[in-house]
Amino acid sequence: MKPTDIAAPDYFHKVVDCQWACPAHTPVPEYIRLIAQGRYSDAYMINWKSNVFPGILGRTCDRPCEPACRRGRVEETPVAICRLKRVAADFKDDITQRLPRPSAKNGKRVAFVGGGPASLTVARDLAPLGYHCTVFDGDPEAGGMMRSQIPKFRLPNSVIDEETGYILNLGVDFKGGHRIESMKALLAEKYDAIFVGSGAPRGRELDIPGRKEAAANVHIGIDWLSSVSFGHTDKIGKRVIVLGGGNTAMDCCRTARRLGGEEVKVVVRSGFEEMKASPWEKEDALHEDIPILNFLVPVAFVHDNGKLTGITFQKVKAEYDAKGRRNLVPSGEPDQTIECDDVLVAVGQENAFPWIEQDCGIEFDKWHMPKVDPKTFVSTNPKVFFGGDAAFGPKNIIWAVAQGHDAALSIHKLLSGEDITERPLPEVHISSQKMGIHEWSYDNDISNDKRFKVPHRDKVIALKDIRTEVELGYDVKLALGEAERCLNCDVQTVFSTSLCIECDACVDICPMDCITFTGNGEETDLRQRLKAPSPHPDQDLYVSSDLKTGRVMVKDEDVCLHCGLCAERCPTGAWDMQKYFIEMTHAGSACPTKSRSAA
Amino acid sequence: MTYIAKPKFHHPGLKKNELGYTHRDYEGKISTLCAGCGHDSITASIIEACYELSIEPHRVAKISGIGCSSKTPDYFLGNSHGFNSVHGRMPSVLTGANLANRDLIYLGVSGDGDSASIGFGQFAHSIRRAVNMTYIVENNGVYGLTKGQFSATADRGSKSKKGVTNTDNAIDLVAIALQLGATFVARSFSGDKTQLVPLIAAAIRHKGASFIDVISPCIAFNNHAGSTKSFDYVREHNDAVNRLDVLVGRDPIAVDYAPGTVQMVEQHDGSKIALRKIDADYDPHDRLGAQTFLQKHAAKGQIVTGLLYVDPDAEDLHEHLNTVETPLNTLEADTLCPGSAVLDKFNASLR
Numbered sequence: 001m002k003p004t005d006i007a008a009p010d011y012f013h014k015v016v017d018c019q020w021a022c023p024a025h026t027p028v029p030e031y032i033r034l035i036a037q038g039r040y041s042d043a044y045m046i047n048w049k050s051n052v053f054p055g056i057l058g059r060t061c062d063r064p065c066e067p068a069c070r071r072g073r074v075e076e077t078p079v080a081i082c083r084l085k086r087v088a089a090d091f092k093d094d095i096t097q098r099l100p101r102p103s104a105k106n107g108k109r110v111a112f113v114g115g116g117p118a119s120l121t122v123a124r125d126l127a128p129l130g131y132h133c134t135v136f137d138g139d140p141e142a143g144g145m146m147r148s149q150i151p152k153f154r155l156p157n158s159v160i161d162e163e164t165g166y167i168l169n170l171g172v173d174f175k176g177g178h179r180i181e182s183m184k185a186l187l188a189e190k191y192d193a194i195f196v197g198s199g200a201p202r203g204r205e206l207d208i209p210g211r212k213e214a215a216a217n218v219h220i221g222i223d224w225l226s227s228v229s230f231g232h233t234d235k236i237g238k239r240v241i242v243l244g245g246g247n248t249a250m251d252c253c254r255t256a257r258r259l260g261g262e263e264v265k266v267v268v269r270s271g272f273e274e275m276k277a278s279p280w281e282k283e284d285a286l287h288e289d290i291p292i293l294n295f296l297v298p299v300a301f302v303h304d305n306g307k308l309t310g311i312t313f314q315k316v317k318a319e320y321d322a323k324g325r326r327n328l329v330p331s332g333e334p335d336q337t338i339e340c341d342d343v344l345v346a347v348g349q350e351n352a353f354p355w356i357e358q359d360c361g362i363e364f365d366k367w368h369m370p371k372v373d374p375k376t377f378v379s380t381n382p383k384v385f386f387g388g389d390a391a392f393g394p395k396n397i398i399w400a401v402a403q404g405h406d407a408a409l410s411i412h413k414l415l416s417g418e419d420i421t422e423r424p425l426p427e428v429h430i431s432s433q434k435m436g437i438h439e440w441s442y443d444n445d446i447s448n449d450k451r452f453k454v455p456h457r458d459k460v461i462a463l464k465d466i467r468t469e470v471e472l473g474y475d476v477k478l479a480l481g482e483a484e485r486c487l488n489c490d491v492q493t494v495f496s497t498s499l500c501i502e503c504d505a506c507v508d509i510c511p512m513d514c515i516t517f518t519g520n521g522e523e524t525d526l527r528q529r530l531k532a533p534s535p536h537p538d539q540d541l542y543v544s545s546d547l548k549t550g551r552v553m554v555k556d557e558d559v560c561l562h563c564g565l566c567a568e569r570c571p572t573g574a575w576d577m578q579k580y581f582i583e584m585t586h587a588g589s590a591c592p593t594k595s596r597s598a599a
Numbered sequence: 600m601t602y603i604a605k606p607k608f609h610h611p612g613l614k615k616n617e618l619g620y621t622h623r624d625y626e627g628k629i630s631t632l633c634a635g636c637g638h639d640s641i642t643a644s645i646i647e648a649c650y651e652l653s654i655e656p657h658r659v660a661k662i663s664g665i666g667c668s669s670k671t672p673d674y675f676l677g678n679s680h681g682f683n684s685v686h687g688r689m690p691s692v693l694t695g696a697n698l699a700n701r702d703l704i705y706l707g708v709s710g711d712g713d714s715a716s717i718g719f720g721q722f723a724h725s726i727r728r729a730v731n732m733t734y735i736v737e738n739n740g741v742y743g744l745t746k747g748q749f750s751a752t753a754d755r756g757s758k759s760k761k762g763v764t765n766t767d768n769a770i771d772l773v774a775i776a777l778q779l780g781a782t783f784v785a786r787s788f789s790g791d792k793t794q795l796v797p798l799i800a801a802a803i804r805h806k807g808a809s810f811i812d813v814i815s816p817c818i819a820f821n822n823h824a825g826s827t828k829s830f831d832y833v834r835e836h837n838d839a840v841n842r843l844d845v846l847v848g849r850d851p852i853a854v855d856y857a858p859g860t861v862q863m864v865e866q867h868d869g870s871k872i873a874l875r876k877i878d879a880d881y882d883p884h885d886r887l888g889a890q891t892f893l894q895k896h897a898a899k900g901q902i903v904t905g906l907l908y909v910d911p912d913a914e915d916l917h918e919h920l921n922t923v924e925t926p927l928n929t930l931e932a933d934t935l936c937p938g939s940a941v942l943d944k945f946n947a948s949l950r
Contacts, residue, residue: 074608438602446606501830503635503818504790508643511606511623513613533612549834561606568601571635571818 001523003545003552006494009428012580014540015557016490018081021068023402025584026050028065028081029490033442035087036483038476041095043088048095050584052121052167052401053146055159058086059471060150062247062278062396070487073536073559074512077451079485083471087479089159102171106130108415111191113180116144117397118197118388120167121404122411125587127170129412134191135172138179139230142168145199145389146397148226149248151255152467183356183384193383193411196370197400200389204348206243210301214308214343218301221252221346228255228466237341239263241311243298244346245275250282252344253290258466265338266292267311269328271318284470287456288463293338297328302337310339349394369393376420377407385411405586412587427583432576433491434567440577442491444564447484454478488562492580495553497544499574502551506566506575507531512559515566520552530556605629617653625649625656627677632667637789637815638737642674644792645706645735648799649676652847654704660696661706664689664718667744668710668737668815687718690725690734694916697730700926701917704803705732712742715751715770722772726779726808731915733802733809736772737789739817740828747820758825771897773907776810777890782913783809784889786904788833789816793842797872798906800845806867807913814902827900838896840881840905846871866911874906883909 006012014020018028027046034043047054061082069078108131112119115137123133141147142164146155168174180186186194203220205211211218217237221244227233240261242253245268256264266285268275272294275282282292296313303309313336316328351369356362361381363371370379372386379386387407388400410420433441455472456462462470474482507515513532520526526541527534534541539558546552567575583589605626613621625646630639649659656678663669665686672681680703684692693707707725714722714736725734740753747760751770758764776784783805787795795813802809814833816822822829827836841862847870864872864883874883882888889908896903923930 073611445603446608448607501635501822502790503637503816503830504640504643504792505635508639509601509605509630511608513610532610535612548831559610561608563603563606565601565603565605569630569634569639571633 001520001526001541001543003497004540004542006492006542009426009582011540012430012490012492013582015492015560016580017068017070018065018079019490019582021064022051023064023399024051024405025402025582026065027490027581029486029488030581031088032079032081032084032483032486033488035084035479036443040088040091041093041098044092044095045098047085047088048166049586051398052124052404053117053163053397054085055089055163056146056155057397058082058084058089059155059159060146061085061398064398070489070559071485074487074561075450080451080454080474080482083454083474084479084482087474090473091476091479096166099166100128100170102169103128103130105132108132108192109134110411111186111189111194112136113186113194113196114144114198114390115139115142115164115174115176116197116199116388116400117146118390118400118404118407119144119195120164121401122195122197122385122387122408123172124167124170125405125408126411127167127172129588131415133172134175136175136178136180138177140176142174142176144197148229149222149251151225151251152229153254153258153462153470154251156467156469181355183360183362187360191383192415193385195407195411196379196384196386196390197388197404198353198390200349200351200394202350202352203345204350206298206345206347208298208300210303213306214301214303216306217308217341218343218345221248221344222349224344225251225255228259233259235260237261239340240265240342240344241338241340242266242344242346243311244268244348245270245277246346246348247277247281248349249344249346250277250285252346253285254288255466256342256344257288257290257463261342264290265340266290267296267298267313267338268292268294269297269316271295274326288459295328295331296336299335301343308341308343310337311343312337349389351390351393375406375423376410377403378410378420382414405584408587409585424585426585427589429581429583430492430494430578432578434576438568440491440564441579442488443484444488444562444577446487446561446563447481449481449485451485452478452482489560490580491562491564491577493542493555493560493562493564493566494576494578495542495544495555496574496576497547497553499572500544500547500553501572501574502547502549503571505569505571509565509569511563511565512561514555514558514560516554516556517547517551518554519550520546526554527556530554532556534558601629603629616650618655620650620653622646622650625676627672627674630671630674632670633743633819635818636667637739637813637817638668638671639674640789640792641735641737641795641813641815642671644789644795644799646675647792647796648803651796651845652800652803654803658702658704659706660693660703661708662689662693662696663708664710664713666710666713667739667817668708669713671737672706672708687713687716687721689713690718690721690730693732694725694728694730697732697916698922699928701731701922702926705730706803707732707734709734709736711736711738711740711750711752711772715772719751719770723775723779726776726781726810729780729782729808729913729915729919731806731808731917733799733805733811735799735811735813737815738772738812738828739815739821740826741817741821743817743820747817754827757827758823760820760823760826762825771893773810773812774890774893776808776812777886777893777908780808781810781908782807782910783906784908785810785906786812786814786902788814788837788902788904790830790833791837791904794839794904797843797845800847801843801866801870801872801906804845804847804866804868804870805909805913807910807915833902836900836902838878838901838903840876840878840892840903840907841883842875842877843906844873844875846873864909864911867913872906872909877905883907
């Protein structure tokens with residue numbers, strides 16, 4: 001193998017598994033360390049810069065970071081990254097003084113369709129640069145799906161108000177209750193750029209016999225949730241069936257429990273493990289006495305003269321073909337009918353752009369999705385950008401934020417007369433953390449604690465009021481314990497070939513057997529010859545250039561604890577622990593600053 | 600030294616030995632020696648050898664004297680018996696323990712000061728008595744604890760860190776051990792675990808006095824140009840006569856060797872040593888030849904390493920003394936002291 005190029009920004013970025021997995025690349029270990037130091041406001045601001053909605057995401061994020069967390073490969077469970085984010089939001093001081101100030105307008109006007117996370121992220125990035133941002137939303141308040149679809153017992157309005165407020169107070173013009181009905185008309189208003197962040201607003205239908213006849217008691221999940229959020233719906237039948245296995249289904253069933261649903265069941269086509277809902281959301285539903293029934297495919301709504309009485313299901317089982325693909329085939333058992341008073345259909349969401357006319361220069365593909373460049377987020381109309389669910393279909397808030405940052409950069413470049421396809425590199429800082437002979441700026445003593453549970457409100461109280469938040473969040477003590485579980489993966493093991501005397505001290509001390517000194521070879525060959533097995537080929541090998549004896553140092557990054565013992569036991573300083581900090585390119589911070597010359 | 604304890608977590612894919620232990624289970628406390636000390640590599644090699652042999656840690660007694668090397672038993676086999684004795688007195692404490700309980704595996708860990716200076720006589724007598732033990736000298740050629748004076752194994756003409764030339768002749772412990780009748784004699788290098796680990800394993804399986812001289816660079820005081828015990832010098836002058844694999848019980852001979860390059864040595868307990876010859880003419884069963892070979896190469900400035908001499912049919916002290924099979928420390932008082940009638944009978948037989 002060739003010596004690893006650690007100067008490439010991606011190399012060490014990949015080692016910080018959580019940050020690499022996060023679409024917005026939030027510097028997770030950095031903010032967790034700040035939480036451990038009690039610097040909640042600093043931790044919050046790092047998040048705010050990167051993911052814009054720390055308080056909201058700290059309660060609702062889909063957490064792509066947690067399955068990636070190295071701790072999950074070392075022991076059973078990853079660090080509770082998401083809920084630590086909430087800790088930063090919960091315990092911070094007033095941070096308004098740290099926010100950007102509304103700046104003098106530069107005369108450029110940007111319109112936003114939809115006031116959800118994607119649009120607000122773009123506005124957050126552009127407003128401080130002087131752009132006049134006008135956000136249109138059909139709902140009276142900002143937040144989009146975050147406000148309309150996520151139940152209040154998971155995400156209180158106060159948190160949404162606060163974090164959307166930080167953005168709107170940057171001088172963003174919010175036009176609530178103003179739904180854009182025509183792209184053509186919007187284009188005619190001569191905005192310098194338009195950003196479409198209108199989400200995926202249409203719930204998928206379930207067109208099976210009886211649907212029309214029983215319509216009065218069959219509700220589309222996201223519409224129903226939205227109606228509950230805005231107070232238009234406040235009750236439901238005693239026996240409720242929720243169809244679907246995603247997070248919307250989990251929100252539906254838990255909401256139904258709070259609006260009078262006594263026997264609420266979730267019925268899913270697939271098996272329990274394959275359900276799209278996040279494991280913790282399934283857990284929360286089960287905790288509220290909601291059974292989840294699997295391998296049942298709805299075939300008909302049963303009704304009695306137009307009054308819904310139940311649903312008939314076909315029983316299926318999973319079969320795997322030669323390629324390992326799963327097919328659901330009838331199990332041959334008799335159909336099953338489950339009685340109910342109401343049905344909530346949560347079997348997916350779709351995009352819908354009835355308001356974009358054919359002839360306004362925005363092309364659509366065969367799936368009726370706008371043709372959007374995945375890097376710049378520009379549509380075929382060079383002034384119109386898409387982001388969030390509107391661009392590539394339903395995903396999570398954090399994806400909308402990440403895409404928003406990229407779209408904002410594009411808009412800024414476009415309106416600065418630059419080529420939007422040229423994407424500036426991120427800025428990377430790397431510096432030694434050595435403070436003394438065996439002292440580091442970070443706590444390298446590895447905690448053996450298991451993941452701490454987030455305290456929940458008592459079920460009896462929680463189920464009584466739909467606006468009572470279920471999760472209480474970590475208190476300071478639990479937060480500190482959980483923060484200590486973080487392995488500081490951003491503090492990198494940096495190896496200097498020229499200093500190494502091949503004494504083996506690092507090999508002997510490494511608790512995880514990460515380091516091997518051996519003859520060089522091809523990657524597959526090298527992976528066979530490491531001191532410990534190498535079960536994750538997606539985890540890089542860090543390979544040095546040739547050492548004096550002709551061997552090379554090979555470090556499998558896979559389960560490194562970043563405990564720094566290799567550096568502590570190295571007599572020559574060939575190993576050093578260096579903190580790697582990457583700043584993703586946002587609008588305005590686009591040009592990496594050349595390091596200043598000495599004064 | 601390192602302030603934190605070594606994390607308990609280990610690689611999830613670590614292999615387990617017959618007892619269900621990983622090599623991490625054979626560790627002791629975290630080392631307090633200087634960073635990069637060769638002794639820590641020897642510690643790691645002992646851990647590896649015990650792990651590979653699936654030794655039950657409580658069947659081992661590790662005994663040492665004084666010095667950097669003699670601190671190391673604290674860093675391996677945390678669940679074994681240990682005795683940190685007086686300077687240079689490891690051999691007699693070990694001999695006594697061995698006489699009292701012949702069932703344990705005895706690991707004597709010493710240094711060049713502990714064995715070639717203050718304990719030279721003790722070293723000599725334990726070898727000549729054929730105590731069943733593995734005697735490891737962690738040999739760095741300096742007194743590290745007192746800041747780098749030459750020890751008795753420092754080569755004549757080698758330079759100290761301050762530039763002073765050594766005018767005294769060196770004691771070659773391997774040569775002495777051969778001369779005194781050790782039945783397993785080897786030399787190795789802390790920076791070469793592929794050679795050292797099987798040597799330690801073979802020595803543990805050997806019945807009789809096994810002696811291994813391990814050159815172990817002192818990073819703080821003896822790893823400079825002019826030293827003959829530095830990493831660079833040993834690597835440049837290492838003249839390995841053979842490499843070996845130890846084959847025990849469940850591992851039948853599956854290793855594929857080119858014909859004529861391997862010599863199989865069967866030890867007393869049935870374990871086998873596969874010696875891969877590097878020097879085709881070297882015969883590890885020839886004590887006299889080994890002594891000559893060593894001295895010839897030493898004169899040329901070469902450091903001969905490998906398994907230098909082995910007598911697979913050796914006897915040990917207990918056989919010489921004709922002691923009972925049962926360890927003496929488990930014999931009941933009436934067996935040990937059968938009463939005055941038996942004594943009278945015995946005395947009568949001598950009249």
